[in-house]
Amino acid sequence: MPQWTATVSAAHLARLLEPRPVADSQASVREGARRLPAYRELADGVRLLVLEGRVQVAARLPAERELALALGVSRTTVAAAYEALRTEGFARSRRGAGTWTAIPAGHIQPSRSLEPLPPDTAGSVIDLGCAALPAPEPWLTRAMQAALADLPAYAATHGDFPAGLPVLREAIADRYTARGVPTMPEQIMVTTGAMGGIAAATRRLVGVGERVAVESPSYGNVLELFRETGSRLVPVALRDGLGGWDMPAWRRVLRDAAPRMAYVQPDFHNPTGTLVGEEQRRALVAAARAAGTVVVVDESMAELTLDGEESGPRPMAAFDHGGTVMSVGSASKAIWAGLRIGWVRTTPDLVRRLVAARAYLDLASPVVDQLALAWLLRGGNWEQALAARRQRARECRDDLVAALRAHVPEWSFSVPRGGMTMWVRTGGVSGSRVAVAGERLGVRVPSGPRFGVDGAFESYVRVPFTVSGAAAEEAAARLAQAADLVRNGAGADGEPVGLFVA
Numbered sequence: 001m002p003q004w005t006a007t008v009s010a011a012h013l014a015r016l017l018e019p020r021p022v023a024d025s026q027a028s029v030r031e032g033a034r035r036l037p038a039y040r041e042l043a044d045g046v047r048l049l050v051l052e053g054r055v056q057v058a059a060r061l062p063a064e065r066e067l068a069l070a071l072g073v074s075r076t077t078v079a080a081a082y083e084a085l086r087t088e089g090f091a092r093s094r095r096g097a098g099t100w101t102a103i104p105a106g107h108i109q110p111s112r113s114l115e116p117l118p119p120d121t122a123g124s125v126i127d128l129g130c131a132a133l134p135a136p137e138p139w140l141t142r143a144m145q146a147a148l149a150d151l152p153a154y155a156a157t158h159g160d161f162p163a164g165l166p167v168l169r170e171a172i173a174d175r176y177t178a179r180g181v182p183t184m185p186e187q188i189m190v191t192t193g194a195m196g197g198i199a200a201a202t203r204r205l206v207g208v209g210e211r212v213a214v215e216s217p218s219y220g221n222v223l224e225l226f227r228e229t230g231s232r233l234v235p236v237a238l239r240d241g242l243g244g245w246d247m248p249a250w251r252r253v254l255r256d257a258a259p260r261m262a263y264v265q266p267d268f269h270n271p272t273g274t275l276v277g278e279e280q281r282r283a284l285v286a287a288a289r290a291a292g293t294v295v296v297v298d299e300s301m302a303e304l305t306l307d308g309e310e311s312g313p314r315p316m317a318a319f320d321h322g323g324t325v326m327s328v329g330s331a332s333k334a335i336w337a338g339l340r341i342g343w344v345r346t347t348p349d350l351v352r353r354l355v356a357a358r359a360y361l362d363l364a365s366p367v368v369d370q371l372a373l374a375w376l377l378r379g380g381n382w383e384q385a386l387a388a389r390r391q392r393a394r395e396c397r398d399d400l401v402a403a404l405r406a407h408v409p410e411w412s413f414s415v416p417r418g419g420m421t422m423w424v425r426t427g428g429v430s431g432s433r434v435a436v437a438g439e440r441l442g443v444r445v446p447s448g449p450r451f452g453v454d455g456a457f458e459s460y461v462r463v464p465f466t467v468s469g470a471a472a473e474e475a476a477a478r479l480a481q482a483a484d485l486v487r488n489g490a491g492a493d494g495e496p497v498g499l500f501v502a
Contacts, residue, residue: 039080131464139385147371164190273416403476
């Protein structure tokens with residue numbers, strides 16, 4: 001069993017299971033043509049909560065007597081449900097210690113990375129695996145031309161700027177100040193994309209085996225980074241839909257698990273699109289400060305507002321006055337994935353420590369790309385490029401939403417107000433198997449378990465806002481065909497792909 005695990009209270013589990021299992025006075029419940037015993041309904045409910053990540057893997061379940069009381073059923077019903085979960089591999093028990101949730105051996109575990117397709121496949125495969133759009137032209141080309149004009153002055157130097165070019169650090173600091181967070185250039189380190197900043201923070205702040213609290217679901221590439229650096233992940237479930245953070249759960253984790261670091265995406269979260277409000281931001285900063293936890297805030301999607309006010313909630317750094325928050329941003333989502341320039345905003349002392357550690361990481365970021373971003377951040381160019389990016393992402397989102405509703409009406413999702421991704425429940429079939437069948441049919445989509453810890457979110461896929469018009473229609477049609485194949489128990493080539501029953 002894990003050295004630290006969450007404990008799910010009986011009252012909390014009962015709320016998650018609503019509508020509750022039938023009372024023992026009713027021997028069974030009708031579901032279509034089938035009749036399910038009360039223990040079976042309870043076991044299926046817990047299993048679904050684990051697969052969807054609403055109850056984390058390795059969480060201690062309530063004692064049988066406590067859960068029976070909370071649900072209004074007999075202890076025999078709960079005991080039978082726990083036994084069914086153990087038999088199916090979704091629970092493990094140890095005499096005298098309790099029962100924990102689990103994922104069964106052999107459960108589908110997709111590869112954790114989804115490599116972008118080469119350009120020559122564009123005509124045959126619709127790639128929904130990468131949440132990125134083409135560059136908003138002519139702004140990228142103009143930025144590169146301006147960078148080349150400025151290059152001679154830098155070419156006369158060594159070209160090695162571990163903290164970033166001074167002109168870019170100043171421009172990024174000014175951008176934070178304009179967003180309501182007064183910032184000095186000394187608080188900025190330029191990185192190679194947001195991942196470079198997160199990797200630097202992890203290696204500098206988190207020792208092997210130390211805990212990192214993460215939202216559940218979360219960005220798959222960052223989860224893999226934490227695994228590779230030896231961190232122990234502590235997942236905290238998001239609220240359903242676009243409800244934001246579960247603050248009681250965050251307070252429990254910060255108090256009981258004492259994670260060294262927390263990683264969150266409050267701005268149009270990837271994959272769910274959730275936008276967290278200011279009160280929750282303030283509350284999480286306060287709870288992390290009390291626990292001594294550094295909060296790494298990924299702001300990669302922060303300025304990709306598609307509906308409503310463009311300014312949005314204030315950055316989390318606005319509620320921090322003691323170095324609890326480390327903000328990470330990037331031009332890769334807002335402008336173009338090929339512009340691999342990101343940044344970290346934190347205290348000047350920590351910036352110096354991160355810069356010193358960079359000598360054995362990547363040394364520095366490309367000068368030409370930094371000059372291009374500095375040009376974009378000056379003179380209103382950023383706003384105009386961002387407006388073009390928002391318009392394109394909005395078109396893709398709206399077309400994909402309409403296409404999915406037409407072709408797979410049984411799938412469900414909340415439409416986010418911004419960002420690049422949408423979290424889609426696949427109507428009772430396995431998202432992993434839909435992804436496998438979809439790739440055979442010429443559409444790639446990442447399955448839910450890529451964004452969870454220990455195999456959760458089996459009944460989800462992530463859909464990015466990257467295609468529109470006829471391509472969006474065709475993508476949805478192929479996904480519908482893939483779902484039909486999974487539902488009928490056969491893959492696109494006639495091989496069995498299996499069925500997950502929600």
